[in-house]
Amino acid sequence: MTPLLIVSSLLCVLCLAGLVLMLGLARRLQEHGKLLDALDEVVEQRGGPGAKGLAAGEVAGAFDVRTVDGDRVARDLLPEGAVVAFLSSDCGRCRTELPELASWAARQDRSRVLVVVDAEPLARTLAPVAQVVVEPDGGPVTGAFQVDSFPSFFQVAAGGGVLARIRGVAQLPAGSAA
Template identity: 40%
Template sequence: MVVLTAAVILIGVLCLLDLLLTFGVIRRLRDHTETLSNLMRYSVESGVATDIPVVGAAVGEFTASTVDGAPVSADSLTGTTAVVFLSSECTACRAQLPSLAAWAGERDRERVLVVIATAASDGADLVASLTNVARVVRDPADGPVCKAFGVSAFPAACVVADGQVIAAAPDFSRLPALV
């Protein structure tokens, strides 16, 4: 009986120790998440060299055509427009494709512009998935649209109002709701 009691007490102590360690790990993960969010916010808001559009920056001049043949320029981004940058070679971009299509489908097609950094022959699956829910532009990674927004890493996203970037994120799901 004494051995059974000792075993139950030992198991109870081990479970409490495991619980305390789990709480410690959760606290550290929350701290790391907050630190990473602060670093991302600092780099975007301060204008430190980033690979995504800088909040407060004016959109540079560009001229492009959608895959439907409609012209797109900095002047045509009237009102509040979400601009999402993807690459046909980006695994993370392809992973976001279903949720991006659903997200864009809930919005006005004219208020969502998707720029796919690709050669003319690549990215047909990306274009096909997004053409019905957003205006889609093919542009090389060093092309005029990516340069106008200061994008050099993918995925990237921003919200533009009156020719100025009002929000930016490395992922479209972090963008604020469009007004």
């Protein structure tokens, strides 16, 4: 065997071993992600630290704000089944879920999707497909829903009653088509 053939064979074996290790690591990370999601759900149900705002059955506080397009949005104007999402620019999971949220919102009736963000770049991404409000942490809408961590998602009844607290974009309801 020539030295070049030996080196090539060793390189192929090392690449294959690296690929197997990477696939194993990806699988393990996926399992850990599921465990963390389950833990997060338990914490939310018990209302402990990490709970993300109002629970189902509670009513959001009053708010009356303007979207980036200048439209008025108020608690009492929210339509039945609307989804209200809260994102922060310094939240890693928010940035990860942003494309999926934009894709989901594009398939919905825009008037039934309200997204509250803290930064213009997030607003620019979502404004074409949702009503977007930019406000600082603790702003009127964030305070009305008692949001203390991001991302947070709620489905609401007409008038602002919380129908459900939703854990992530993947669990958002199909809603009504645009």
